[in-house]
Structure formats: structure tokens, C-alpha cells
Amino acid sequence: MDRGGSMLVKNPITSDVLLRAESLSKSFGTVPVLFSVSFDLKAGEVHALIGENGAGKSTLMKIMSGFHSPTSGRIFYDGAPVTLPRNGQAEALGIVLIHQELNLAEQMTVTENIFLGREIAKNGILDKSAMHKRVVQILVSVGLDISPDTRISQLSIAQKQMVEIAKAMSRNARVLIMDEPTAVLTEAETRILFAQVDRLRKQGVAIMFVSHKLHEVSEISDRVTILRDGQWIATRPTKGLGLDEMARMMVGRELSDLYPPIAEADIDADVALSVEGLSTQNVHNVSFELRSGEILGFSGLVGSGRTELFEAICGLVPMQNGAITTFGHAGRFATVAQARDAGIVYLTKDRKGKGLLLQEGMQANLTLLALPRFANRLMLNKKQETAALARAVRRFDIRARDPNVLAKDMSGGNQQKLLLAKVMEADPKIVIIDEPTRGIDVGTKQQIYHFIAALAAEGVSIVVISSEMPEVIGISHRVIVMRDGQIAGTLTGDAINETQIVRYAAGLNEEKMHA
Amino acid sequence: MPDTAQTQPASNKPKIDLKMYGPAIALVLLCILGFSLNTAFLSEGNITNLLTRSAFIGIIAVGATFVITAGGIDLSVGSMAAAIAGVMIILMNSLIDVLGTGTLTVVIGAASAIMLGALAGLANGLLTTKGKIEAFIVTLGTMGIFRSLVTYFADGGTLSLSFEIRGTYRPVYYESILGVPIPVWVFIMVAISGWFLMNRTTFGRYCTAIGSNEHVAQYSAINVNKIKTWTYVIQGLCVALATVIYVPRLGSASSSTGVLWELEAIAAVIIGGTVLKGGYGRIGGTILGALILTTIGNILNFTDLVSNYLNGTMQGLIIITAVWLQRADWGSKSKT
Ligand SMILES: Nc1ncnc2c1ncn2[C@@H]1O[C@H](COP(=O)(O)OP(=O)(O)OP(=O)(O)O)[C@@H](O)[C@H]1O
Numbered sequence: 001m002d003r004g005g006s007m008l009v010k011n012p013i014t015s016d017v018l019l020r021a022e023s024l025s026k027s028f029g030t031v032p033v034l035f036s037v038s039f040d041l042k043a044g045e046v047h048a049l050i051g052e053n054g055a056g057k058s059t060l061m062k063i064m065s066g067f068h069s070p071t072s073g074r075i076f077y078d079g080a081p082v083t084l085p086r087n088g089q090a091e092a093l094g095i096v097l098i099h100q101e102l103n104l105a106e107q108m109t110v111t112e113n114i115f116l117g118r119e120i121a122k123n124g125i126l127d128k129s130a131m132h133k134r135v136v137q138i139l140v141s142v143g144l145d146i147s148p149d150t151r152i153s154q155l156s157i158a159q160k161q162m163v164e165i166a167k168a169m170s171r172n173a174r175v176l177i178m179d180e181p182t183a184v185l186t187e188a189e190t191r192i193l194f195a196q197v198d199r200l201r202k203q204g205v206a207i208m209f210v211s212h213k214l215h216e217v218s219e220i221s222d223r224v225t226i227l228r229d230g231q232w233i234a235t236r237p238t239k240g241l242g243l244d245e246m247a248r249m250m251v252g253r254e255l256s257d258l259y260p261p262i263a264e265a266d267i268d269a270d271v272a273l274s275v276e277g278l279s280t281q282n283v284h285n286v287s288f289e290l291r292s293g294e295i296l297g298f299s300g301l302v303g304s305g306r307t308e309l310f311e312a313i314c315g316l317v318p319m320q321n322g323a324i325t326t327f328g329h330a331g332r333f334a335t336v337a338q339a340r341d342a343g344i345v346y347l348t349k350d351r352k353g354k355g356l357l358l359q360e361g362m363q364a365n366l367t368l369l370a371l372p373r374f375a376n377r378l379m380l381n382k383k384q385e386t387a388a389l390a391r392a393v394r395r396f397d398i399r400a401r402d403p404n405v406l407a408k409d410m411s412g413g414n415q416q417k418l419l420l421a422k423v424m425e426a427d428p429k430i431v432i433i434d435e436p437t438r439g440i441d442v443g444t445k446q447q448i449y450h451f452i453a454a455l456a457a458e459g460v461s462i463v464v465i466s467s468e469m470p471e472v473i474g475i476s477h478r479v480i481v482m483r484d485g486q487i488a489g490t491l492t493g494d495a496i497n498e499t500q501i502v503r504y505a506a507g508l509n510e511e512k513m514h515a
Numbered sequence: 516m517p518d519t520a521q522t523q524p525a526s527n528k529p530k531i532d533l534k535m536y537g538p539a540i541a542l543v544l545l546c547i548l549g550f551s552l553n554t555a556f557l558s559e560g561n562i563t564n565l566l567t568r569s570a571f572i573g574i575i576a577v578g579a580t581f582v583i584t585a586g587g588i589d590l591s592v593g594s595m596a597a598a599i600a601g602v603m604i605i606l607m608n609s610l611i612d613v614l615g616t617g618t619l620t621v622v623i624g625a626a627s628a629i630m631l632g633a634l635a636g637l638a639n640g641l642l643t644t645k646g647k648i649e650a651f652i653v654t655l656g657t658m659g660i661f662r663s664l665v666t667y668f669a670d671g672g673t674l675s676l677s678f679e680i681r682g683t684y685r686p687v688y689y690e691s692i693l694g695v696p697i698p699v700w701v702f703i704m705v706a707i708s709g710w711f712l713m714n715r716t717t718f719g720r721y722c723t724a725i726g727s728n729e730h731v732a733q734y735s736a737i738n739v740n741k742i743k744t745w746t747y748v749i750q751g752l753c754v755a756l757a758t759v760i761y762v763p764r765l766g767s768a769s770s771s772t773g774v775l776w777e778l779e780a781i782a783a784v785i786i787g788g789t790v791l792k793g794g795y796g797r798i799g800g801t802i803l804g805a806l807i808l809t810t811i812g813n814i815l816n817f818t819d820l821v822s823n824y825l826n827g828t829m830q831g832l833i834i835i836t837a838v839w840l841q842r843a844d845w846g847s848k849s850k851t
């Protein structure tokens with residue numbers, strides 16, 4: 001509100017600092033999560049915030065955009081102390097936050113969402129054509145090829161993310177705060193996003209962003225601030241800061257190899273899962289085999305049918321054709337329960353929509369998939385459940401300062417670990433993990449990769465569906481590339497590299513398939 | 516630790532207390548009010564009467580707690596009770612010629628009521644799950660059907676239980692065991708089994724999971740349709756049980772039997788703290804909710820402060836206040 005006045009007061013020291021936080025602390029209930037963190041954001045810079053899962057990055061961003069109020073500490077905007085209005089009203093001041101968990105009205109159209117709360121109206125009547133026109137412009141500028149009248153619920157996660165960005169851009173933000181915007185984006189979409197970010201930076205917008213993909217941080221940011229366990233560790237110019245250095249400061253120790261040594265695949269191992277001529281609405285005639293103890297990567301562009309393929313195998317999506325054999329037993333699974341009982345579990349990439357009960361604590365979530373194991377006929381064994389939680393927290397290093405925290409209040413990375421713990425409770429022989437490290441810090445990534453490798457060494461078969469190429473390459477024995485619902489190619493050994501994957505995913509290697 | 520502890524409890528405690536103990540506090544306050552208006556309120560006779568009357572709504576509301584927790588709704592319970600009562604009376608009357616007026620006739624009547632309840636619930640359940648029709652619509656439909664069936668059976672009038680058999684059946688409503696009326700015993704048993712089912716079994720956990728997010732439930736190997744259907748069957752069984760102990764009270768059924776019971780049952784559930792959109796259910800709260808509703812009516816009977824005709828108004832106000840007290844965030848939103 002007092003922005004107009006304070007803009008005239010040019011403070012020589014903070015002249016280009018647009019938004020500054022001074023000794024912010026934050027507790028939820030009695031649980032402290034931020035300890036006296038100071039942070040500043042200059043006009044025309046991209047300032048990256050990095051730290052492990054649960055370090056407090058999202059919390060800091062929410063405070064700086066008014067969604068949370070700090071327990072103590074002050075915020076300065078244009079050099080003047082402000083109390084940011086709550087619940088997104090800071091947008092009126094030019095501070096826009098794009099949440100880690102997307103915040104779109106699912107049943108409304110793209111246009112309605114972009115203009116939500118600030119519709120163009122003449123005398124109280126919506127000017128639909130004006131809004132439509134404006135949205136078309138914005139969508140073109142972010143390179144998003146969808147109709148403005150599409151309902152959000154029909155979009156892919158990546159498209160939703162781009163709509164959020166389009167929405168923020170339409171608000172002429174002076175400060176744009178983005179919480180893991182690239183977590184769900186493909187490489188190509190990330191390029192488009194970064195082009196937009198760069199454009200906004202040149203216009204003098206101050207941009208704050210979180211990413212666990214350190215190479216992105218190094219590519220797009222001007223300065224980096226590192227948080228660890230709610231404490232400020234350092235703020236450094238990005239130039240000259242190596243990726244290893246960043247990772248080391250984040251986790252507070254030297255990180256050894258990100259990818260574990262993968263034991264040679266045993267070609268003579270039993271076939272755990274064999275799929276013959278599987279077809280669904282978007283998947284056509286897919287056949288492959290998975291051996292015991294094998295880590296099979298599934299690569300391909302978003303929408304190439306990988307998720308649908310495995311959802312069909314697990315009885316989540318209707319199958320039109322195809323035969324499935326698990327450990328020598330032929331038979332499709334009509335329900336997830338049947339698949340689970342046969343030893344196959346699927347870990348969804350949609351943590352919040354399909355993975356966790358957000359309003360429940362860790363306990364109820366952990367045992368849900370394998371609940372019959374925790375019951376004698378109908379009756380639950382609470383002791384056994386409690387013991388399972390204690391075990392899972394240790395085994396997967398789930399960090400929650402408050403053991404009764406609701407799943408929705410856990411940091412993204414810890415939610416992912418909880419989800420992994422949840423499917424492992426079923427004691428599966430075949431684990432299908434869709435995007436295993438989406439939104440996960442390097443330290444945790446390393447843990448998860450090592451965990452996957454250890455499982456494989458025990459003889460568990462693992463399918464890793466991932467859009468992150470280094471990940472697929474780093475941990476798979478074999479990689480299958482899908483394109484348009486079909487298997488475009490299978491790579492083994494030295495042939496597993498980015499060039500090959502990209503060629504198959506883009507359809508450039510078609511002829512070789514028949515050779 | 517100590518420094519954060521200073522600031523928080525003040526803002527956190529009241530919220531938790533109200534959610535957990537709100538219904539109990541409300542009931543105690545009502546009892547104090549009732550006692551101060553008329554000391555006879557806490558007499559043994561009145562308390563017994565109050566509990567007996569709570570039994571019908573209470574038993575039905577326990578069933579409703581499962582339906583609502585799993586994200587459904589059942590509007591048909593009042594009409595279902597009337598229809599079951601009607602069929603039961605017709606059946607028992609016609610059995611007199613064959614089996615006489617003994618216990619057997621009553622037992623067969625009661626057993627068929629239970630069967631009908633289960634079947635009616637099954638119909639509601641299958642139409643919502645397999646038929647993929649909104650629960651609201653399905654049960655709105657069956658509500659009309661059941662209601663018109665009882666009117667049809669009674670030919671627009673009243674179906675009366677034959678006099679000879681009333682003597683046999685009467686004790687089910689009027690007798691006591693160990694000083695506690697039989698309906699109250701049934702209520703207690705239903706409440707305990709309901710609590711156990713909700714809080715100690717996989718079924719209860721699955722209801723909660725489905726009510727909070729059906730997708731997550733499906734991905735977690737839960738047979739969503741089966742569990743949901745079961746909640747309606749349980750609801751039907753509860754309605755049937757309530758009807759079995761209700762019929763001997765008046766010995767008749769008409770088109771006005773059980774009118775608005777669905778609203779009272781849902782109100783009891785909501786007052787008790789169960790979330791209407793599902794995902795969180797409290798059997799204990801539901802029991803208190805049923806007691807609260809009956810107590811209000813009872814207090815109005817005792818005093819002439821407020822006209823008895825305003826019973827509905829008082830209940831409505833209590834429901835809205837109760838929910839407001841539970842939903843209001845008591846400053847927790849402004850704290851975070
Ligand atoms: N509303 C809340 N209530 C209670 N605790 C919370 C709440 N929001 C966050 N927390 C806790 O605060 C800590 C910091 O969480 P935050 O989401 O800021 O982490 P993050 O750095 O963004 O992690 P990630 O990289 O996983 O997204 C976590 O321990 C989390 O459980």
C-alpha cells in the first residue's frame with residue numbers, strides 16, 4: 001500500500017534490492033522450521049534457493065509472498081518495512097508466488113484460471129472476448145499449444161505448470177517467486193520456461209526460484225542462497241560455484257557418487273514379469289520382459305504412454321489386449337489388490353492426487369496399501385502399525401520434526417520417501433516407480449538410487465519410469481524407450497546414452513529397429 | 516523449546532479441544548440448562564426416557580456415520596424405516612393364522628425386517644457404485660419410492676399391528692434389563708460395534724481413505740465400490756434394527772412414520788464432528804449428537820419458555836452453531 005510513497009525514497013545501500021527479509025523465523029505450532037534467515041532479492045536477478053527436502057525453502061517463499069506470516073523478523077519491500085497481506089493478496093503489490101503444489105481451479109477453463117479474481121469486466125459483465133484474446137497472446141508467448149477454453153483437469157501436469165506461469169506473467173509481477181517450477185517439466189518445456197525467465201529478468205523483474213536440479217540452478221541463476229535445516233548457510237554469486245560445491249553446502253558433507261555401482265545384470269535370472277502385445281487406449285502392442293533383480297528404465301517423452309502401460313498392468317487402467325505372466329503364472333490383474341498380492345506394486349508420480357491421503361498423518365498413509373498385513377481378519381493391529389512406522393522412518397530416513405504431521409504439511413521430498421515406504425510395506429517382488437525423484441534433493445536422490453540398487457541386488461525387479469535422462473542412464477541395466485504408445489527401442493550396455501535415447505524418443509532411429 | 520511453548524498453547528489448545536470435546540461440552544451445558552429449568556430433568560425416569568428416544572436416531576446415525584465418512588450420503592433412511600415397519604406389520608399380522616401370536620412370529624418379523632434393511636441398503640449401494648449415479652440422487656429416488664410404498668401398503672391410512680401380537684412384541688420397547696430399557700441396550704451395542712468397526716478395523720480405515728481421496732484409495736489396492744456398497748448395507752441394517760425396536764412402541768406404521776429421520780440422523784453425525792464431505796468420522800461424536808438432539812426436544816417439553824412447536828428451530832440453531840464452532844479455525848489460520 002505504501003509502495004508508491006516509499007519508491008521515492010531511494011536508499012543508496014538497498015537501491016536495487018526489491019524485497020528483503022531480515023532475521024525471519026518461523027514455527028508451526030511448537031515446531032521451529034526457520035531460524036533467523038535473512039535474504040534479499042534484487043530487481044533483474046534470478047536468485048536460486050537450494051537446500052535439502054524440508055530445509056524450509058517453500059516456507060521461506062511463502063513468508064516472502066505473504067502466505068505465511070513469520071513468527072519473528074521483518075520484510076522490506078522497496079526499502080520500506082511491510083506486512084504482506086495474506087493469502088495471495090500480495091499479488092496486488094506485484095509479488096506473485098507459484099506454489100510447489102499447483103493451485104489451479106481444476107474444473108475451470110484456462111482463461112478463467114488466468115483471470116481468476118481479476119476478470120476483465122464492463123459494468124459487471126464479463127468481457128469474454130477480451131480475456132480470450134489476451135490469453136491467446138500469453139499462451140503463445142509461453143509456447144503452450146492448448147485452447148484457452150480447455151478445462152484444467154484435462155491438462156497434463158506439465159501443461160498445468162505452464163498455465164501457472166502464464167497466469168503469473170499476466171499479472172505483471174515485479175517479484176516472481178517460483179517453487180520448483182521445473183520439477184514436472186520436460187527438458188524442452190524447461191527451455192521455454194527459462195527463455196521466459198530470462199526475458200522477465202531483462203525487464204527488471206526480481207525472480208526467486210527453487211530447484212533440486214542443480215545444473216539448472218547453475219544455468220539460470222545469478223546468485224544462490226543455501227538453506228540447511230532451516231538455517232541460512234551462504235549466499236554466493238552463481239558464477240564460479242560448482243555443482244559439487246552446491247551439493248556439499250546443501251547436505252553439509254561431501255557427497256560421494258550420486259549413482260550407486262550397479263551390479264551386472266544376470267541374463268540367466270528368471271523372468272519376473274513378461275508382457276505380450278499389451279494395448280490400451282493409448283498404448284499399442286507392447287511386449288517386454290523383466291528379469292529378477294533387473295532395473296529396467298523406461299524413457300520417452302511425456303505422453304508416450306509409459307504411465308498408462310504400467311497402470312494397465314496393475315489393473316488401474318482397462319486393458320484392451322495383451323497377456324501378462326508373472327513368475328510363470330499367466331493372468332491379468334483386474335484390481336490393484338490382485339497385482340499387489342502377486343507381488344507387483346506401482347508408485348504413482350502424482351503424490352498428492354493419487355499417492356497420499358493429505359489430511360492423514362504418516363501412520364495411516366504408510367500402511368494403507370498393505371493394510372491386510374496389519375490386520376487379523378478385520379481387526380487392525382495398531383502396535384504392529386506403530387512399529388512399521390518407526391521402522392520406515394529409519395529405513396527411508398523420513399524427516400518430520402513433528403511425528404504427527406499431516407501428509408500435506410510434509411516437505412515434498414519427505415512425502416516421496418513416505419510413498420516409497422508405503423509401497424515397500426507390501427513386500428513386493430516387482431516395484432514400478434514412476435518418476436522416483438521428482439522434487440527431491442540431491443542427498444535424498446542419492447539415498448533413493450542406492451536404495452533401488454540394494455533392492456535389485458536382493459533380487460527385486462524394478463522398473464524406473466523417468467523423464468530425467470541422467471537418472472535412467474545412471475541406474476538402469478537396460479532402457480526401453482517409448483514413443484507414441486509403442487516401444488521405439490531397447491538399449492543395453494554402452495548403448496545406454498543420451499543421444500540414443502533422444503533419437504529413439506524422437507523417432508529418428510525407426511529403421512534401426514527392424515535391422 | 517521453552518520460548519516457543521510460551522506462545523503456542525494459547526492458540527492451539529482451544530481448537531483441538533473444541534473439535535474433540537465440543538459435542539460433549541455442548542451436551543453437558545444442555546443438561547445443566549435442563550436441570551436449572553426443572554430439576555426433574557435429571558430424574559431417573561426422564562433420563563431413561565431420553566436415552567430410549569435417542570436410540571432410534573442414534574442407531575440410524577451410526578450407520579450414517581459410515582456412509583458419510585466414505586464420502587456418501589443416504590437420504591432414504593426415514594422412508595426406509597417406514598417401509599420396513601409397514602412390511603413387517605403386514606407380515607406378522609398374516610403370520611398369526613399360521614404360527615399364532617407367539618415369539619416365533621415376532622422373530623420372523625424382525626428377521627425379515629433385517630433382511631429388508633440389508634437389501635434396501637444394497638440397492639442404494641449398488642446404484643451409487645456400479646450404477647455410477649450420485650448418492651444424493653439415488654437416495655433421493657429411493658426415499659420417494661420407500662415412502663410411496665408404505666402409503667400404498669397402508670392404502671393411504673395406517674397399518675396397525677394386530678392386537679393379539681402386541682402383547683408379545685411390547686416388551687422389546689418397554690421392558691428393561693438390569694434397569695436399562697432394551698432399546699438403550701441395542702443402542703449401546705450398536706454404538707460399541709460401530710466404534711470398533713470404525714476405529715479398529717481395516718473397513719473403518721478404508722472408509723476414511725475413500726472419503727478423503729478416492730484416487731488414493733484406488734491406487735492403494737482398496738476395492739472402493741465394495742467398501743462403499745457395504746457402508747450402505749450397514750446403514751440399511753441400522754435402519755432395520757431401529758425399526759424393529761420402534762414398531763412395538765406405537766404398533767403401527769403410516770406415511771408419516773420416520774418423516775425427517777434422515778435429517779436428524781445426518782444432523783447427529785455432523786454435530787458429532789464427522790466431516791460432511793467425508794474422510795473423517797467419529798462414532799462417539801455421533802452418539803453425542805443424537806443425545807444432543809433428543810435433549811433439546813426434551814428440554815422444550817419441560818419448560819414453556821419456548822413453544823414446543825419451535826423444536827425444529829432450536830435443533831437447527833444447535834446444528835449450525837455446532838458446525839460453526841467446529842469449523843471456525845479459532846485463529847489458527849491467522850497464525851500460520
Ligand atoms: N503448515 C505446516 N504445518 C506444520 N509443519 C509444516 C507446515 N509447512 C511446512 N512444515 C514443515 O516445515 C519444514 C520445512 O518445509 P518446507 O516445505 O519449507 O521444505 P522445503 O525446503 O520446501 O522442502 P522440499 O524440497 O521437500 O519441498 C518441514 O519439516 C515441514 O514438515
Ligand SMILES: [Mg+2]
Pocket residue numbers: 057058059100179411412
Ligand atoms: Mg518445497
